[in-house]
Amino acid sequence: MRVLVLGGDGYLGWPTALHLSDVGHEVAVLDNFVRRQYDHEMGVQSLVPIEPLQARLDVWHEVSGKRLPAFIGDLVDGEFVLETLRKFRPDAIVHFAEQRSAPYSMIDRKHAVYTQHNNVVGTLNLLFAIAETDPDIHLVKLGTMGEYGQPNIDIEEGYIEIEHKGRRDTLPFPKLPGSLYHCSKVHDSTNIHFACRTWGLRATDLNQGVVYGIETDETAGDERLITRFDYDELFGTVLNRFCLQAVIGHPLTVYGSGGQTRGFLNIRDTLQCVELAVANPAEAGEFRVFNQFTEQFSVLGLAELVKAAAEHLGYSVQIDHVDNPRVEKEEHYYNAIHTKLLDLGLKPTLLGEELVESMIHAIERYKGQVIESSIDPRTRWNPGEPVQL
């Protein structure tokens, strides 16, 4: 299949592109390098040095014999999107090309507007380009479990059957997004669902949990193929950050009580899930939603797991409960259904001490690079409230 990976220079886009290439698809990548620009803006960088896109595409060619074309441009430029689809003629498009940080969207008005404009308009341009060039293209879009929030009922996969006053319907699952970034993902879901209902497009929304991990089968072979690894307050996901904190002797920063429960998955499972979605397209007119995670953990539970694993390796680890910079429930019911990807054949890579230890070993190689001042939370959900550290 011909697969175009949007955001193919990013943390997940890059290893996904290699993996899809590795399993036999004809892959192209598209990126505008804005993810690298956020680093410059914030004075942070990936823990592991990453090669420029063209250089690592050359390495992949060297390693695999496959040459992946790169389309450089911005999804917000509708003409560019249309031109790319006309040139590459994909069967499927995997869409990672959004601003993906909740705290980045909450910095201030400009970052919020940027996030919503970038994500919503980029995806809208894509929907029009698909409708115009080939409505059969399967859009595999990265959403987030954070669209649902923390309702007091089980979270189903995208839809819920409601019985109300003696009548029934199956309707989109109600959303309670927790940041203006998460809101942008809800907006995307609304727009994509509309395009499927109205234009007969086919789409899979992968409501992904929090991803952790560094290495994948394809990037493990050559250091020049490694993907970026973020640990800063804006782009570092919680487990990656805890592992790094353990290595550098920084207390693990649990926001508030740490009772916040979320779905998590290994980066290798992200690749597997996208592969499964691409191999099993949605029907024409179908807006299919998968909850893409493998296990639920509380933030404090993860901190304790990292502490235990790191202490086995001889580290001394402290857990700090810092003033929560977010406005969120710290104790809540959480049970999210996630069976559809398992039904398609997903084999979960479960989290345990061994896996944490392997992440710690990977981090140890780069610990000299850490910018420690970028870790503690400064971005607050309530504008004007200073952070108490």
Next chain:
Amino acid sequence: MRVLVLGGDGYLGWPTALHLSDVGHEVAVLDNFVRRQYDHEMGVQSLVPIEPLQARLDVWHEVSGKRLPAFIGDLVDGEFVLETLRKFRPDAIVHFAEQRSAPYSMIDRKHAVYTQHNNVVGTLNLLFAIAETDPDIHLVKLGTMGEYGQPNIDIEEGYIEIEHKGRRDTLPFPKLPGSLYHCSKVHDSTNIHFACRTWGLRATDLNQGVVYGIETDETAGDERLITRFDYDELFGTVLNRFCLQAVIGHPLTVYGSGGQTRGFLNIRDTLQCVELAVANPAEAGEFRVFNQFTEQFSVLGLAELVKAAAEHLGYSVQIDHVDNPRVEKEEHYYNAIHTKLLDLGLKPTLLGEELVESMIHAIERYKGQVIESSIDPRTRWNPGEPVQL
């Protein structure tokens, strides 16, 4: 109370501003005149000639002794929004300032992107400006009944209590918007709800039905105060269009079977509802949703009502079922709850032949102005499909 009316030059914004001024509020209006620009773009115009904003504000001063300040600018300009709020210091903001036509949003990619960018970013700027200047400002935002679509269960006012697998929660009512314009309103609701939950803002979302009518108490007294009246395929709402078609001897254009059922209300009731919402603010942190309409009709039912009323006045009226340019259900269950505004004291102005006759009389005065070619639907929900007339 100090009330800022956004979109104060428009079909509903203008008479609402006068009405709120009339009942004793200190009112200011804000507009960027883009509604007048759409007319130039499309080669159409309001049936009734309307004065420039400054001229009609002068007339209102003459008539009422009250001078309404006008802030001229665009909500997409975040600094302008902030500056306006700092200058006027409103207690409430009534927000009509969005691109409000579903077909306009469906013309092509550029109009879709314009609509979503304009509506979503404008409202986002407003939320930040409120949070920054005075979180106590009550935002009264015009939403639309079209956010809900046509579910097979009763439509509640904004929220629904769901019992699921033995647990319960009250969650946002699921949305199935019917155009990219309607999607933009759903995005707004998601963002405003977030701002209320997270920043403690207070907002009322008025999910308005289809408005009909021309005159209000305040505009009836002086022809120079009259509000715009649209009948073209993009901005003309269905009952207004039918009345005009009857007057000029054009067949009433029912899209498809005409079984599409919606909530409707008289323009006078829009003013009453906004007045009630302003007088009874939402609580701090509350995102309150009212379904703002008074009666449900099918499109064919309305056509038959107009035909009967016009025939009493001596017109000969034909009803044509034209190929539906929209992708929508033509036969469906529809029952939307609308009790909250009644509970606050709304006295509905119900639709009947007499009211239709009075609209017909009003239209007769301007029938020489009609641009007949602008009436029939050309904008299709499915790009590329030509309209069969």
